[in-house]
Amino acid sequence: MQFIKSRLNYLFGSTKGLILVAIAMIAVVTATWGMLSGPMAEMGVREVVIKLLGMDIVQSEREGRIIILYHSIAMAVVAIETYMVTGLLKMKEFYKMAVRVLITVGYILTMVFGMGFAYFGRNWAFHGLYITGLSLIFFAGVLLCIALWPWNPEYYITDKDYARTKKGVDLERVAFFTAAVTTVISALFGAVPGSFFGNGFETFLAENVIRLPHKTTMEYSIIGHLHIMLALIAIMLTLIIGRWLNFKGAWHKVAMPLMILGCIVLNLGVWGVVTPLEPVAHMIIYVGATPSMLAALFLLIWSWGKFAKEGTAHITKPTFLQKLGAMVSDPLKFGPTWQMLFMNFTTSGIGIFMAIRLDEIFRMWPAREERIELTGHWHALSAIIATIILMYYGDMLGLKGKVRQIYGWSLIFLSDIALGAVTVFEMKRLFIDEATQQPLVNTLMYMIDFGLGMLLVLLAVVMVWRLTDLFKPKGRWTEETTHELAQEVTK
Amino acid sequence: MKRLFFTLSLLTALLASCAPVDLNAPIPAFDTGIDPTSWAQVPAGEFYFGQHEDIETTDAYEIMITDVTAQQYADFLNAALTDGTLKIEGDSVLGYYPGDPFHGVKHELEIKAGDWQYIPLNDPAQRIEFDGTSFTVQPGYENHPMTSVTWFGAWGYCEYYDYRLPTEAEWVKAARGEDERPFPWGDEILRENANFYSSRDPFEDMSSFGSRTSPVGFYNGNAYDGYQTLDSASPYGLYDMAGNVWQWVGDVQPQEGFSDRFMKGGSKDTYDMDLRIWVRNSAPPMYFSPGVGFRCVR
Numbered sequence: 001m002q003f004i005k006s007r008l009n010y011l012f013g014s015t016k017g018l019i020l021v022a023i024a025m026i027a028v029v030t031a032t033w034g035m036l037s038g039p040m041a042e043m044g045v046r047e048v049v050i051k052l053l054g055m056d057i058v059q060s061e062r063e064g065r066i067i068i069l070y071h072s073i074a075m076a077v078v079a080i081e082t083y084m085v086t087g088l089l090k091m092k093e094f095y096k097m098a099v100r101v102l103i104t105v106g107y108i109l110t111m112v113f114g115m116g117f118a119y120f121g122r123n124w125a126f127h128g129l130y131i132t133g134l135s136l137i138f139f140a141g142v143l144l145c146i147a148l149w150p151w152n153p154e155y156y157i158t159d160k161d162y163a164r165t166k167k168g169v170d171l172e173r174v175a176f177f178t179a180a181v182t183t184v185i186s187a188l189f190g191a192v193p194g195s196f197f198g199n200g201f202e203t204f205l206a207e208n209v210i211r212l213p214h215k216t217t218m219e220y221s222i223i224g225h226l227h228i229m230l231a232l233i234a235i236m237l238t239l240i241i242g243r244w245l246n247f248k249g250a251w252h253k254v255a256m257p258l259m260i261l262g263c264i265v266l267n268l269g270v271w272g273v274v275t276p277l278e279p280v281a282h283m284i285i286y287v288g289a290t291p292s293m294l295a296a297l298f299l300l301i302w303s304w305g306k307f308a309k310e311g312t313a314h315i316t317k318p319t320f321l322q323k324l325g326a327m328v329s330d331p332l333k334f335g336p337t338w339q340m341l342f343m344n345f346t347t348s349g350i351g352i353f354m355a356i357r358l359d360e361i362f363r364m365w366p367a368r369e370e371r372i373e374l375t376g377h378w379h380a381l382s383a384i385i386a387t388i389i390l391m392y393y394g395d396m397l398g399l400k401g402k403v404r405q406i407y408g409w410s411l412i413f414l415s416d417i418a419l420g421a422v423t424v425f426e427m428k429r430l431f432i433d434e435a436t437q438q439p440l441v442n443t444l445m446y447m448i449d450f451g452l453g454m455l456l457v458l459l460a461v462v463m464v465w466r467l468t469d470l471f472k473p474k475g476r477w478t479e480e481t482t483h484e485l486a487q488e489v490t491k
Numbered sequence: 492m493k494r495l496f497f498t499l500s501l502l503t504a505l506l507a508s509c510a511p512v513d514l515n516a517p518i519p520a521f522d523t524g525i526d527p528t529s530w531a532q533v534p535a536g537e538f539y540f541g542q543h544e545d546i547e548t549t550d551a552y553e554i555m556i557t558d559v560t561a562q563q564y565a566d567f568l569n570a571a572l573t574d575g576t577l578k579i580e581g582d583s584v585l586g587y588y589p590g591d592p593f594h595g596v597k598h599e600l601e602i603k604a605g606d607w608q609y610i611p612l613n614d615p616a617q618r619i620e621f622d623g624t625s626f627t628v629q630p631g632y633e634n635h636p637m638t639s640v641t642w643f644g645a646w647g648y649c650e651y652y653d654y655r656l657p658t659e660a661e662w663v664k665a666a667r668g669e670d671e672r673p674f675p676w677g678d679e680i681l682r683e684n685a686n687f688y689s690s691r692d693p694f695e696d697m698s699s700f701g702s703r704t705s706p707v708g709f710y711n712g713n714a715y716d717g718y719q720t721l722d723s724a725s726p727y728g729l730y731d732m733a734g735n736v737w738q739w740v741g742d743v744q745p746q747e748g749f750s751d752r753f754m755k756g757g758s759k760d761t762y763d764m765d766l767r768i769w770v771r772n773s774a775p776p777m778y779f780s781p782g783v784g785f786r787c788v789r
Binding site for chain 2: 037041042059060062063202208211212213214358359363364365366367368433434435436437438439441442
């Protein structure tokens with residue numbers, strides 16, 4: 001009994017244990033449901049999986065199933081970020097505990113019963129529990145906002161290296177608070193139309209209505225919701241990475257106000273799509289996205305400079321190559337900001353290019369091609385977010401030496417190969433016609449499948465290692481039970 | 492050694508992706524026994540239109556039981572060229588279209604009255620050949636659906652014979668009948684039901700040219716050189732209402748400012764999910780592709 005109790009205490013009572021459970025849940029869902037589409041479907045694996053697991057696949061419910069699938073994964077990611085925030089930032093123990101309990105129960109209910117409802121027969125009791133899970137996550141978000149309240153003197157800071165007001169209000173905490181509050185509000189933009197369309201499973205995918213010039217308020221709300229939630233997950237992760245790396249100094253002082261401003265304006269733009277401001281909402285969104293992305297750029301500049309400086313501290317006059325070597329010497333710390341930079345090629349760059357040349361190029365193509373670009377670019381952003389989380393998780397595990405190098409560089413190379421290929425695939429019509437594209441498509445598919453497949457293998461190896469570790473009386477898990485992320489912030 | 496192996500593998504993969512594709516590779520010829528000149532009667536009445544049990548109504552009409560074939564289109568081109576309905580300009584066959592209403596909505600294309608391209612003659616995937624005087628079909632493709640045809644070209648064909656393109660509603664009803672089925676033949680899809688991406692039909696080679704069209708009416712339950720198909724006709728006896736080629740439908744400005752034209756049915760180049768009856772694709776009317784064709788109603 002003690003054996004199980006101590007393990008459960010680790011898995012559900014410690015930050016690292018909670019993160020491990022959520023990553024494992026995502027890994028299982030991704031690996032299983034990844035076999036239902038793309039090349040796996042072509043090879044006939046989908047039919048085997050459906051039969052083996054007894055799935056009930058109704059053609060007209062595909063869109064609804066997919067929405068529940070990615071909400072299930074997204075909620076686990078939101079939970080991971082919440083564990084990180086509550087582990088990194090000071091807050092009252094009651095709030096920390098309450099937020100974690102609510103969000104853990106919430107995402108597990110969402111995932112288990114959501115997927116049960118979507119893929120294993122329409123059991124409406126399961127649907128109710130899925131909604132209950134989402135509601136608990138919402139309440140966890142509200143509590144997190146209260147816990148993060150930055151104008152409590154208890155959380156004021158005196159260290160002048162960090163962005164703060166004259167009174168001492170911690171602007172980084174304000175940025176976390178802003179991201180949390182806007183996330184909770186933006187969740188409503190999905191919840192309300194979700195209830196409307198979900199009634200009778202009458203739902204739709206945003207990419208399928210994108211070209212219709214007249215959309216209902218509910219449709220705009222859904223489109224706004226999916227964009228802003230992913231953007232907010234990315235913003236929150238950028239703040240988390242900054243805290244982990246102990247972002248400070250002049251760049252921090254500029255970046256945090258920009259992050260706060262960007263987050264607010266970005267949200268106002270997205271919320272504006274359901275108001276008479278809709279015609280100018282995109283412009284507001286661009287205005288909001290710019291300071292947020294600048295803040296991320298400043299984190300990158302600061303961190304790369306820091307790695308280069310610290311790694312060459314022992315050399316009197318380091319050369320450029322020595323500095324570069326030092327900068328990339330730790331893939332787990334260099335990786336997150338590199339991925340943020342790489343994101344500009346796979347997501348932001350593509351999005352901006354599409355927006356600029358929409359009428360001249362992209363709207364001349366069939367809607368299906370545009371759908372490939374739209375779904376491709378947010379899949380790429382989601383994958384980048386996942387790799388950044390896995391990089392931080394690798395550091396949490398205390399990976400050292402060669403294993404740290406292999407793990408870190410594998411995450412970078414494998415994901416970048418796959419996502420680079422996805423980007424070329426999305427844009428292929430710019431340089432190859434439909435009739436002659438197949439060999440190129442095949443090569444890109446091999447690259448995508450190789451990159452993503454090997455990433456999943458890497459994740460599986462880590463999960464198996466962690467599982468076997470749990471059976472050891474004095475495994476690594478015993479050390480992780482008491483360690484808190486705040487204690488491990490880079491000095 | 493490891494690095495050399497890795498570099499060579501990468502180079503091989505990249506070179507393979509640049510390999511030229513023989514668009515004129517021999518294609519198996521099969522007579523499906525389905526007559527592309529025949530029509531099906533669709534009665535007036537209610538039917539389920541979309542994905543979610545929306546009910547709509549149509550009047551009675553007749554619809555072609557197959558897509559218009561390349562041979563039928565070549566015959567049209569020859570007749571219309573002779574009587575001056577069409578003209579050749581550069582590498583294009585042009586015909587008159589009276590234009591769309593224009594509302595100046597964001598992203599709306601202005602389609603003015605005038606001569607528009609019906610088909611391109613220089614498209615490498617074009618199966619119609621022009622020798623300066625008459626149009627012929629590339630051997631082997633006579634009973635395949637006409638492709639690389641713009642919406643104007645599809646509209647022009649139907650108009651020429653006093654037919655018209657089906658509305659989206661008419662197309663859906665013809666494909667589905669009066670129940671809620673997702674596919675013309677029923678609830679599930681197998682590889683032997685239709686020509687879709689990687690469906691392993693006798694016409695595709697995914698290592699080279701990829702998917703190609705199949706003769707109209709191919710999926711009728713017959714066996715072709717050992718390849719057994721399933722009878723995949725719609726309730727009114729229409730073939731290829733899912734897969735093979737997307738089909739242009741006739742709706743103009745279904746929403747004010749929407750200048751695209753809808754395409755229905757999925758194609759040889761799409762996954763099975765796009766073959767579901769309610770799925771829409773759309774493109775500007777000047778778009779053409781080796782995966783897009785049409786049929787007419789009257």
